[in-house]
Amino acid sequence: MTRDWRTNFDCSLYLVTDSGMCSAMGLERLVTEAVAGGVTMVQLREKHASTREFLDKARALQAILQPQGVPLLINDRVDIALAVNAAGVHLGQSDMPCHVARQLLGPGAIIGLTVDTDEQAVATESMDADYLGVGPVFETSTKPDHSPVLGVDGFTRRRALSSRPCVAIGSVRAEHAHTLLDAGADGLAVVSALCAAGDPRQAARELREAVESFRG
Amino acid sequence: MTRDWRTNFDCSLYLVTDSGMCSAMGLERLVTEAVAGGVTMVQLREKHASTREFLDKARALQAILQPQGVPLLINDRVDIALAVNAAGVHLGQSDMPCHVARQLLGPGAIIGLTVDTDEQAVATESMDADYLGVGPVFETSTKPDHSPVLGVDGFTRRRALSSRPCVAIGSVRAEHAHTLLDAGADGLAVVSALCAAGDPRQAARELREAVESFRG
Numbered sequence: 001m002t003r004d005w006r007t008n009f010d011c012s013l014y015l016v017t018d019s020g021m022c023s024a025m026g027l028e029r030l031v032t033e034a035v036a037g038g039v040t041m042v043q044l045r046e047k048h049a050s051t052r053e054f055l056d057k058a059r060a061l062q063a064i065l066q067p068q069g070v071p072l073l074i075n076d077r078v079d080i081a082l083a084v085n086a087a088g089v090h091l092g093q094s095d096m097p098c099h100v101a102r103q104l105l106g107p108g109a110i111i112g113l114t115v116d117t118d119e120q121a122v123a124t125e126s127m128d129a130d131y132l133g134v135g136p137v138f139e140t141s142t143k144p145d146h147s148p149v150l151g152v153d154g155f156t157r158r159r160a161l162s163s164r165p166c167v168a169i170g171s172v173r174a175e176h177a178h179t180l181l182d183a184g185a186d187g188l189a190v191v192s193a194l195c196a197a198g199d200p201r202q203a204a205r206e207l208r209e210a211v212e213s214f215r216g
Numbered sequence: 217m218t219r220d221w222r223t224n225f226d227c228s229l230y231l232v233t234d235s236g237m238c239s240a241m242g243l244e245r246l247v248t249e250a251v252a253g254g255v256t257m258v259q260l261r262e263k264h265a266s267t268r269e270f271l272d273k274a275r276a277l278q279a280i281l282q283p284q285g286v287p288l289l290i291n292d293r294v295d296i297a298l299a300v301n302a303a304g305v306h307l308g309q310s311d312m313p314c315h316v317a318r319q320l321l322g323p324g325a326i327i328g329l330t331v332d333t334d335e336q337a338v339a340t341e342s343m344d345a346d347y348l349g350v351g352p353v354f355e356t357s358t359k360p361d362h363s364p365v366l367g368v369d370g371f372t373r374r375r376a377l378s379s380r381p382c383v384a385i386g387s388v389r390a391e392h393a394h395t396l397l398d399a400g401a402d403g404l405a406v407v408s409a410l411c412a413a414g415d416p417r418q419a420a421r422e423l424r425e426a427v428e429s430f431r432g
Contacts, residue, residue, distance in 0.1 A: 050310035050311070051292055051293075051310065051311045051312050052309075052311060052312065053310070055313075055316070076267055077267075077295060078295035078298075078299075079293060079294035079295035079298070079312065079320065082294075082295070082320055083294075083312065083316050083319075083320060093268075094266035094267065094268045094269070095266070095267045096267050096268065096271060096295065096299065097268070097271075100271070100299050103299075104295065104298055104299060
């Protein structure tokens with residue numbers, strides 16, 4: 001992992017994949033369309049795949065994303081990230097600790113962390129992490145084991161506890177963009193808004209435009 | 217992974233852990249006792265643990281095994297192996313391909329492969345693997361998704377297809393040692409014979425003695 005991905009990454013519109021949700025369209029087409037519509041970063045998240053299936057999907061996405069300079073992050077699995085030379089990993093609280101992942105991935109990798117509580121948000125201040133995933137902002141069915149819904153007020157409070165870039169996640173739609181960016185979000189992380197969209201390119205375009213119009 | 221583990225490893229008595237089966241005794245005590253009884257190699261196999269739980273167990277076993285020079289192999293997870301500086305990995309057919317794992321782990325790591333068919337045994341000849349796990353020799357309940365039982369004749373046939381060291385696995389007990397070694401096994405891989413033993417030190421001693429007495 002020689003390239004420095006972390007200095008200038010753009011988490012404005014962050015697609016987190018759900019293979020089950022996009023099975024009709026297929027993961028590769030979903031990602032291709034979503035990036036064409038304006039997605040700036042992609043996380044491959046596979047909770048039930050074997051290592052080999054996960055690796056094959058990561059390779060396929062890397063072949064799409066690398067030529068476009070869009071960072072691919074791997075959920076949980078540092079070995080998959082290393083094998084496909086991904087931009088980095090996204091780690092939950094029961095995944096590898098941040099400093100261990102950093103040691104394996106090197107100084108140029110992007111490492112994102114999910115924070116499930118205010119205490120965890122504070123704790124990440126001393127970690128070598130590049131962004132935080134903060135949520136679920138709204139009620140969501142894509143992560144059945146999620147922590148309590150934050151709402152916009154809860155997001156605002158938790159976001160203020162961290163100096164890291166924060167992406168809002170959890171049933172985020174284009175109509176929430178201004179509210180969440182106003183609450184301090186640096187980007188929107190979306191699952192179903194793109195994975196379940198009939199036209200993910202158009203859906204991504206609307207989301208990205210909502211973000212850009214806030215920034216003026 | 218700087219140390220060269222693969223040149224001189226001893227697979228005579230290979231403990232493959234099952235955390236559920238040894239929950240009363242605890243994994244660390246099991247491994248300590250089994251190694252005191254004569255286990256020469258240990259594989260940490262965790263099919264339901266989170267990455268962090270897996271890592272914590274790997275660290276605990278490495279702290280026991282490293283001072284004794286007993287190689288610790290990690291089932292499936294190359295990232296865990298890298299994080300704890302394990303001796304290597306054991307890979308099934310749906311895990312990372314051998315050459316990818318070799319690239320990540322380096323030339324000194326031990327890489328073992330499970331072969332489920334004769335064709336796979338032949339195919340490993342062109343892979344940079346250090347040993348094969350061949351089984352299940354007998355009916356087993358510790359790996360519910362296992363391939364058809366080989367029996368001793370099947371083991372003899374499959375073992376002869378490979379020039380690599382082969383360990384026999386699948387309900388292997390001390391009383392099978394001479395038959396299996398005579399059939400070409402280079403070692404015995406055991407799960408329940410040690411993980412479910414009341415006295416794993418004594419059980420390991422009997423298994424090891426059975427191996428050594430064959431070798432005369």
